[in-house]
Amino acid sequence: MLADAFLTLLAPHSLGILLAGVFAGIIVGVLPGITAGMLMALTLPFTFAMAPADAVVLLIAMFVGGASGGLITATLMRIPGEPNAVMTCLDGYPLARSGQPGRALGLGNAASIVGGAVSWLALVLLSEPLSRVGVYFGPWETFALVTMALTLIASLSGRSVVKGLISGFLGMLMSFPGIDESSGVKRLTFDQTWLDAGLDVLPVMIGLFAVSQILSDIVHRAEDRSDIVRASLKGVFLSVRDYAVHGWTMLRSSLIGVGIGILPGVGATIASIVAYMTAKKASRHPERFGHGSEEAIVAAESANNATTGGTLIPLLSLGVPAGLADSILLSALIIHNLQPGPMLHVANPQIVNAIMASHLLAHVIMYFMMIGGTFLFARMMLVSTAWIYPTVLAISIVGAFALNNRMSDVWVMLGFGVVGFLLERGGAPLAPFVIGFILQPLAEKDLRTALMASGGSWEALAERPVAMGFLAVAALAMASPLLRTKWTKRGRSPD
Template identity: 30%
Template sequence: MIATALADLWHGFGVALEPQNIVWCFLGVLIGNMVGVLPGMGPLATISILLPLTFGMKPVGAILMLAGVMYGAQYGGAICSILLNLPCHPPHAVTCLDGFPMTKAGRGGAALGATMIASFFGASWGITEMIFLAPVLVKVALEFGPAEICSLMLLGLLAGSTLARGSPLKGVAMTLLGLMLGIVGTDVQTGAERFTFGFTHLYDGIEIIALALGLFGIGEFMNSVNQLSVGNTQYAKVSLKDMRPSREEMRRTIAPMFRGTLIGSLCSLIPGTGPTIASFVAYATEKKVSKTPEKFGTGMIEGVVAPEASTHSSVQGDFIPTMSLGIPGDAVMALLLGALMIQGIVPGPQLINEHPDIFWGLIASFWIGNIMLVILNVPLIGIWVKILLVPYKYLYPSAIFFICIGVYAANNDMFQVGETVLIGLLGFILLRLGFHPAPVLLGFVLGPRFEENFRHAMLLSRGDLAVFVERPISAAFLGLCVLLIGLQIYARLRPKPSRIVGEPKAA
């Protein structure tokens, strides 16, 4: 099996090293690095904006570019957190706790250098994990019937909604909204119109481009346009010489780097967790195992390396269930699934056999892209810091302009532009009410496939719902669903520990 995997990986490098694919990979990681620095943008909004461009691209180049945006953004986010104390994106919020104190102590360059090493190590672990674990998952998944696939998707939907940011109930509500939006259009099996309200433009359903650009382009930008502050750039001058950690600092980073990487890889296999939860768990673990936990928050390099390694390990590992099973772990992965579907490619167990150039080319491009990012980060730090000085009110109109152009260019249809604007207004209202729209995309992408497999399961069992518990694998997935719901209910109902006034805090 190892020899086969290495042979396939060699084929992947042949695909990824084609001149046009290298260009798309470079463009993706460069854009991702830049948007990682910009508050309010992030990979989700950026991939949404770039999605219409993939219509005229070959599938391999399109997925390489979009994936590069995703993992490239993680490098840019670390720069802001460490140098400017500006957590542009949730996974890097915990990096600020020790990263910025190191910067104020004159060791910001060393923190960045150690972060790049830890990030590359974590990403390499995630890539290696994908090489050997994804084909195994595919072999197992090929034995799944409609009942098992349906139960697995239900687990992914529940995990993605209840483990998302904010209230679990709000997450479930957003997932249900996504499921409802996913059934708009013409039923493939019966030909019946569903929720089209007489609009012929909706017969083919809501376009994923309109939904993504509305929720994560217009909605997110409207919500953040007046809520952003520019960081303090007085500590932001870093040279190549400054980025070399001392021998003592490198010695202290080895164990946290391994622990963070392991935590990130485990979190990536659980749908809905993502890099944010992985980074916080890694930081809490380091603080727990440290002999001097009281020093965390004052500039401990362990508190920088562990969460960053876990973030990159989790981001790369998220591709395992997405590409091998067709189950996205978060909204960004759901958007990448949508990009594949636009190209007429159905992600899942057959992807590796039917489109080996995409799967193995993507894996090879991860290593190429991560090496590019390590090289790019050093000379571009100063440029990214200067970009942060550009007022967001100037970036916002240009982003909206490209959104409208992208939506119209996709099908030359003004109806979709109006559709995007309406969805954007809905997304803005949801954000203001505390409903994060990320689970909507998860429900929208998985909903039609969930419905299709549910119908097949019912046809094969002659309408007997007991088929979902009679089949062992399906029953195990449903058991995990029940366990997940039970844990969420317990966490909500558990009495909060109260501290008596005047009682000293526990160390």
């Protein structure tokens, strides 16, 4: 039961894990050049020795903490510590500069917990019924669902569907080397014995999340410490009137965040942009947006945190990750021999409840920690990336090695760091790569099972309306740039 999960999490051991996870998440949100996804990927190898529930609780706490920590740098430094805090910079910083840093942080923090609470409610209400639908999915439906998820991620992660698809297909291709599970045949190992066991997901993830980001940051970004606003706690607690004034904006933006969070590949950054633009359109004072508008801060931060629950819904109910943090959680479940997807609710309800309970508790802890630790976190923003980057690289090497105690994993990790960097240089998003790498075995296994059952005939697919529906959505996603261009042209034409 969910209530039992809450009680379990309040025990000192679990509470300690939650506190540590949220604290670490906020810190990476504050520290320049390091993200929550990176922290989660780096932590994954060290969760092997933990109980599965403890591991997922720790990762969820980091996820929530990371989603919130970016608020501090966005408000006091005009730098989004996490990409999803980019819209908060536009108004949080001007409000802080006008002498109200406490008020700016308070508004963002309150909006974050409201967004988190709304998304938790959606998670609890939607994931179980959706998983009951998922239980009836056969191999055709699962194959079509994975295809749809991958195509949506490829088309929504960037403006170029072609490059998104390249990233996804490349990720799929990289998951092939090794022994084929169905036939026991060795494939695509290029005569390299170290590839016989295949590429482990963890070194690939650490390389893509940590190494490629550091390389990219060194090339693109110089440190900027100008115009830092001093932290203050004055006005950090909102009054009941404040909640009444901003309540509707918080709720509307939270619902936007939940809805966008469910969609594969879109994520918190887009959610906060959509919520910000919606709030601006609905506002009586749109001219204040970009100049320290309270509504703007509330909209961006509610939507940002609301994606944390939304993104967990497809993961828990269908086993399909909607984003990068989810793909790490999915890996954690697989590593701990838990079957992600609809059967998780049936076979391991305690894990599902632990995820749900930790999601809400992490938000509550985050709220108080962000207030209590404001001055500490404000000091941490000043740590130079000159110390952060080498330390993260050293820990990445330790993490990749710790997986199997072999150096080949370290080389794989460094190699995929370069692959990720080159993909981003080429203009291809990384999210489809990760999802393709993780979901390919599932897609292949289900397609082979389906074709085995139908005697090799693809006609059986036409008799499965749900699977056909998923494939139709996938086709629509792939055709979306063409349709968009046509609509734009029609809109511009004089007729």
